[in-house]
Amino acid sequence: MPKPRYQRRKEDRPQEITEAALEAFAEKGYAATRVEEVAKRAGVSKGLMYLYFKTKEELFKAVVKSVVIRRIDQLIGNIETTDLSSEDFIRGPLLSFMKQVPGSPVAIVIRLLISEGPRHPDLVDYYYENVVAKGLAAITGFVEQGVKRGEFRKSVITELPQLFLAPVMLSIIWGIVFKTRQLDTDKLIETQIDMLLTHIKA
Amino acid sequence: MPKPRYQRRKEDRPQEITEAALEAFAEKGYAATRVEEVAKRAGVSKGLMYLYFKTKEELFKAVVKSVVIRRIDQLIGNIETTDLSSEDFIRGPLLSFMKQVPGSPVAIVIRLLISEGPRHPDLVDYYYENVVAKGLAAITGFVEQGVKRGEFRKSVITELPQLFLAPVMLSIIWGIVFKTRQLDTDKLIETQIDMLLTHIKA
Amino acid sequence: MPKPRYQRRKEDRPQEITEAALEAFAEKGYAATRVEEVAKRAGVSKGLMYLYFKTKEELFKAVVKSVVIRRIDQLIGNIETTDLSSEDFIRGPLLSFMKQVPGSPVAIVIRLLISEGPRHPDLVDYYYENVVAKGLAAITGFVEQGVKRGEFRKSVITELPQLFLAPVMLSIIWGIVFKTRQLDTDKLIETQIDMLLTHIKA
Amino acid sequence: MPKPRYQRRKEDRPQEITEAALEAFAEKGYAATRVEEVAKRAGVSKGLMYLYFKTKEELFKAVVKSVVIRRIDQLIGNIETTDLSSEDFIRGPLLSFMKQVPGSPVAIVIRLLISEGPRHPDLVDYYYENVVAKGLAAITGFVEQGVKRGEFRKSVITELPQLFLAPVMLSIIWGIVFKTRQLDTDKLIETQIDMLLTHIKA
């Protein structure tokens, strides 16, 4: 009888289950994860799972959303409370943020979206609107702000904020697929930022 | 003219099945694809599948390898027959190659490796050694050649050939997950190449 | 009064299933018995079978063992509580025991071991050690006891306790294969015992 | 490409297949033997099998019958050409015959009949009439002849010729199930004959 990992109150249950599911999905992917396995990790009975999440699919969506919600706050929090120059912001908070993404739950969610996303367009919409679109808008915002301030020149980058995401995405995928092969993801991301700044600086 | 129930085509079967499987996996992913569905697409009975591939898993591996094999040839073919300058090669054949990857079967294989790779380390090894490592080595090779020729300066890029892959990878993922949202992947890749060349040119 | 769809009876399930399986195996043999058929006999769903027995093979082993276990007790029970003379014991309790074996579940298990035993050496070991070896040892024990007591003479029988089993085995096989042809198995066994006692009496 | 084991003429084919099947059935039993496996052993294609035997079941019956037929001749041949005394015949040719049965194809057929017999009553009939009944009748015949000649006394044995078979049957079963445990089947059979002769001698 392994002690249940969590022994908290009812109101925490959904989050506990959601966290257990995230872990399990991280290890095996969505399809290969048994509902019972999640229950075990959450220290909860199989039946109880269905009191909180009507189906496995719904649990999946809840997992994605829970991660999304936490990230959004972090992202937005950072953006709004800054008074750095555009370059300093990019080299500072933004870079830090980008560097920790590959090792964060976001990486797991990305994997899940790649595997299961095509069958859950609504979830992809949700993720896109709440994370990707916001993130891209924020980046575009910084760049445009820099242009306004005369720090940056006008360039195609404004329309391709994905260039900021590219090394992060590669790092995430690398971590999932080629985990054993070393890759200095921090340096990868830094160098990309360097190149981008060089490119857009007036 | 009823289709003949029997059609002996031993030679072509494996490839026919493999192609049908690629299609099916592309649409639904590995786990959600029924063996019978692949059989139907290949115009073949369920039982025959097992004559050529002992298990669904083996079919999966065959699919990955078949795509890999075709790409490798293409990749190597391009590299060895060139006498362009480093920059011209990168802006020419390499760029073309990179641009068409996101729309090619490689994109599907990437998705499969992200979903199922963690459970098939041998397959990941295979893919890494035959595609990724070779591709990265080739890129590193061009860059170093450019340095030797005095076209390029020494830079960190030599150790981060993944910077060339990053926009391609992002384009692939984008195509899988956010297909409906427009992204000019060609321009994305081009811009990255521009930035990289700016960065390494002497 | 519709039968309830659910009936929790964890305690009894294994035995219920095991008994249903014994019946089914008796009628059709192991290979020709469908798991679903056993489930139906046990009044249970197919899925539940797998909750108690991981595979059909494991169910098979459980059936053999369950029969074995019941017999062993009976066998040993008889042996240890006797104070009859050797001959009286053989003509009394032992003979009775032998007579009822051909009509008992043991006969079914024998059939199963003949059909499937060669593929389950561990099970054969188990059966041999727990039933055959013990039975033979017991018989040898009686005979030697009789020798010690002066009732019996020394003879080759001590090394061939299988002579006691032979008519029982023939009766079992006869019952399985030639059931419709009359054979007075009781008289067969009795006569063998007569001959054996004549042979070993001093 | 392993050389086919047999390379004879068409008229031998059925027997070749039948022999290959006997071997295969001996190793794995009927249910677990694949038709293809028999074909391979016979050095013949799967399709050809069906030219000679319409179904696997028919092949099975052919195997049983082929063994039966050969044994019957042997049995009858022995019986008719003798001019020994009853006891001498029993101790001589009959005993020899009995001793070699457990190691002969008959043992395999017995196993097959135990496993599959209940589903093939016609086959059991055939076997009973052609082998068992004849064998038992022959034994009864010897015994009665002995009585007529004054060698033997009247006894219950006349009605229980199965007492002659019992040790042979046990030896067969032992060989199938407990093959690794030593049992001197020759001595077992001899002792039984001794006992029987003691019992019936005037």
Next chain:
DNA sequence: GATGAATGAGGATTCATTCAT
């Protein structure tokens, strides 16, 4: 609310049998 025994649809795999060549 909790539990976990029970259900059954669904899917991978096998193999006797067929048939184009």
Next chain:
DNA sequence: TATGAATGAATCCTCATTCAT
């Protein structure tokens, strides 16, 4: 005849979901 590629019914087993307790 002879082959073995091709078929598909049959079967084991899994697992999301339900429900008696």
